Amino acid sequence: MPLFFHGCVSTHYDRSENFQFSWKIGDFKSAAIEAENLSQNGPKRDRLLYKLEEGSVKRLAGDLDGSVMALEEASAEYDRWFGVHLKTEARVSEAFSSVVGSAEWKPYKSRVYERVMMRVYQALNYLQLDEKGRARAEIFKSRQAIEDSKEIWKKELIVAQSNMKKKGVDLDQGINAEGKNLLRDERLRIRAMVPSNLPEYVNPAAIYLESLYFLRTGSQREDFDKAAFSLRQLASLFPQNKWIQDDFSDAKKGIRSPESITYVFFETGRAPVRVEKRFDLPIVFFANQARIPYLGIALPSLKTNDQFLSGLRINTNTLAQPVQTKVLADMDAIVAKEFDKDYPIELSRAISGAFVKGGLQYLATDSVRSENDTARAIVGIGIGLLAQATTKADLRAWGTLPKQIQFCKIKTPEDKKLTLRGVGATLSKEVALNPSSSTNLVWVRSVSAHTPIRVVGVLSLDP
DSSP states (O other), X not given: OHHHHHHHHOOHHHHTHHHHHHHHTTOXXXXXXXXXXXXHHSOGGGHHHHHHHHHHHHHHXXXXXXXXXXXXXXXXXXXXXXXXXXXXXXXXXXXXXXXXXXXXXXXXXXXXXXXXXXXXXXXXXXXXXXXXXXXXXXXXXXXXXXXXXXXXXXXXXXXXXXXXXXTTBOHHHHHXXXXXXXXXXXXXXXXXTSOTTOOTTOOHHHHHHHHHHHXXXXXXXXXXXXXXXXXXXXXXXXXXXXXXXXXXXXXXXXXXOSSOEEEEEEEESOOOEEEEEEEEEOGGGBOTTOSOSOEEEEEEEEEOOOOSOOOEEEEOTTOSSOEEXXXXXXXXXHHHHHHHHHHHHHHHHHHHHHXXXXXXXXXXXXXXXXXXHHHHHHHHHHHHHHHHHHOOOOOOOOTTSOSEEEEEEEEOOTTOEEEEEETTSOOEEEEEOOTTOSEEEEEXXXXXXXXXXXXXXXXXXXX
């Protein structure tokens, strides 16, 4: 029993400690080994998450074939839950009916921003392996992931609302109640992380990669139309960004600029981590017929990682002064936007679990009511400790994603050489471009301001 109990209450953070340490110090090869070990020997319920981690760190470690395989397996795990026809009613319902125990005991199914980034990394892998057809397929899948997720969310919300109604819980009234309301304050804090013009489920970096693929490899009018469709959305989000506006202008004209162009994409820092916060639900949550005056629950919250390299300066022998990258995708905001949208669903799951545990506590203590004081105390303490240990928020998330994705666009220098230097840091890197490529795409990663800049890949976007 003690071993079983220990195994049940160990967390994702406990299991991934070695992996996270290697990753944070920039030891990508060791991190890749740790991630592969977790995906093979860790809990099967977390297989999708560990495959995502394995795919991203193997890409950073230079193991493209290993990254491709890991991300393919992650995609297959996702399809087990949400196939092409989205027959998810039973799968969604079980997330609310199977509420005994910790939230982390349930299978990890990923979030929308993770599914999009999975497709982005796989597309980049295929571009680097010069498999443009397979890269094109992954680019299309990133759009489909968003459309599918809208349907999945609707199903989950309907199940959550129905489940809470049966229990006499009014989610909207409880979250938005006036007066002292920690849940409302927490949600407002998360919303403050999101700019007002960020659309739902939109990752501008994924959209820009899609548009550049069709703009720079395009040979038919429909290719430029696809590029213009994506760039129109980006142009409205970044009206002052000349690089995006120029690309949008080319796409509308249906032409590919004859100039040799280099795009540098810079992933910096680490995405927000999920941390646990505990709340006592106020009585306003419950309908008049509910018999429980308050309920204690554990919910996830977001904590940003603010130790990161703020930008990258790119210099060449033809530039009068270095060009600095600009933020394209703020992952803090993207994660927070989705977190806020899912908040009622997360809350309903936590309440369902608390109801079940409360009922079990009552049944256990009631069953020994006729026993002596010692027996009642032992049962009461035991069931209380179990309830406390299993009242945990789900803190799992794809931890190797960046805080921001930045970019810049420059004319390719004649000597095909770039110098990359971190803003406010002495870190620098020399990059040799493909001598025969007209359109270069350089992908760069920095985990923190104190770890080396890593050039992940130098790709060609030529037809």
